[in-house]
């Protein structure tokens with residue numbers, strides 16, 4: 142599709158040197174807390190399965206009658222002049238409500254995978270001053286944006302934010318925004334076409350018009366360093382970014398520090414952490430109002446402060462060893478017809494099941510960056526987060542464009558979220574078979590993480606080799622990438638995808654490097670909520686799943702370096718590859734709760750286990 146040709150570096154990210162992590166522009170850190178106009182609500186939509194609005198059928202520019210972004214009154218022009226032809230008319234096309242995936246917007250779109258056009262108008266502020274950005278929380282997968290008939294930019298990647306400066310293209314009165322979103326994955330995209338989740342095409346997170354002064358705080362990162370100092374990095378953008386006075390304030394802590402940006406608009410400072418600082422932890426998720434001022438601009442965020450490190454096989458939070466009592470989740474809300482639009486309420490319903498229901502302190506946000514709504518809520522509720530990019534299964538390891546895509550989305554993810562205390566682990570990949578090309582690719586991503594954020598741990602969910610030890614399975618981690626990681630993570634499904642008897646699992650032998658923490662980033666078994674089979678405990682019964690959890694937790698207890706787990710998965714989620722008509726009906730049923738929130742028996746097994754572990758501390 143058009144998604145691939147010429148779409149790389151769509152954010153304007155520069156990859157000048159191979160060793161520099163790409164830096165998307167603008168960053169607009171903490172954009173969700175900036176003043177702006179929410180463009181959520183009704184938008185017109187129109188399908189374009191042959192991408193006629195992107196290229197003519199013989200290549201080149203589309204015919205003028207197919208140029209969807211045109212700012213024309215189709216009806217009036219055709220009525221006036223009988224030679225005029227338009228084969229679209231977005232302002233008279235049906236309406237739907239954004240954000241949401243188109244899969245739920247009309248029954249005939251349930252399996253649509255391709256290019257979709259969206260359009261709406263908004264009124265310019267009566268008095269315009271400073272700069273205006275059009276900021277998308279996420280659009281899946283490749284996006285092209287026009288304002289008043291002119292292209293403002295493109296972006297690739299379904300789960301990270303992007304923004305365009307539209308100051309110069311805005312006009313008085315009504316402005317027309319047209320957005321083409323193409324959901325189709327190819328061998329070269331990230332993720333590639335085959336995954337185990339629904340590909341929710343469309344604009345799945347809010348679109349906002351954000352106003353800033355001409356020179357504004359584009360990025361600010363305030364954190365504790367590994368040795369417990371307070372550090373700040375600020376980047377200004379605009380005509381007066383250089384040699385500009387800036388100020389960091391955390392009023393509740395009496396912190397007030399002034400500085401001056403350098404010629405590039407950067408200010409960096411390190412200082413002693415204030416005495417009164419209460420460190421963020423799952424038990425006490427304290428957040429502070431942080432302000433950075435520069436000229437007319439006032440940047441703010443709510444930030445928690447903590448340290449996270451590895452010492453030998455231990456993970457230390459604020460200097461103390463911690464066990465991660467977690468679970469994995471997809472970005473998919475409860476209900477029979479989810480559309481991947483995470484409202485605060487939808488996110489809270491899921492995270493509170495982890496925190497209160499399971500006695501958890503950890504969540505793996507699989508398999509891509511989740512909404513900022515969810516990450517902020519994890520900050521607030523006190524859940525430690527594993528955040529990852531969709532480098533999943535069979536990626537085109539040797540394709541430099543694919544690598545650039547992955548690097549750009551990783552950078553966008555980290556730059557959006559590195560002020561979130563909840564995030565402890567950045568993961569660069571999931572279940573990727575070992576090859577030389579893959580090792581080079583993933584080591585590049587690990588290097589990028591370390592350059593962008595030296596305060597967190599790096600991991601990847603790895604594959605493990607299964608062998609026989611006579612009467613017990615022998616699981617060996619022989620992945621050369623393990624060297625590059627702080628935390629090793631393994632997905633294990635013995636007893637579900639293998640013929641192992643659950644009663645043998647506890648005797649499994651784990652051969653893993655002993656000098657680093659290990660996490661079970663996944664284990665799980667399907668069960669259809671309400672299907673009981675106490676006598677035979679066949680697969681898909683609640684009893685089988687509960688037994689599987691007991692057995693796997695028993696196995697986990699015998700792995701000396703295990704420091705946490707995020708079983709698969711909190712909630713049943715849509716997956717087109719799961720078509721057992723009796724039990725799955727298009728859903729991966731490994732949830733501990735069903736799609737409507739019904740708890741399965743295994744929920745109680747894990748809840749009891751975590752409850753007891755939480756007491757042990």
Ligand code: GCB
Nearest residue numbers: 337571572632663709729731
């Ligand atoms: C895995 C994948 C996850 C799948 C899960 C499953 O290992 O990482 O995305 O959904 O297994 O259910 O098979």
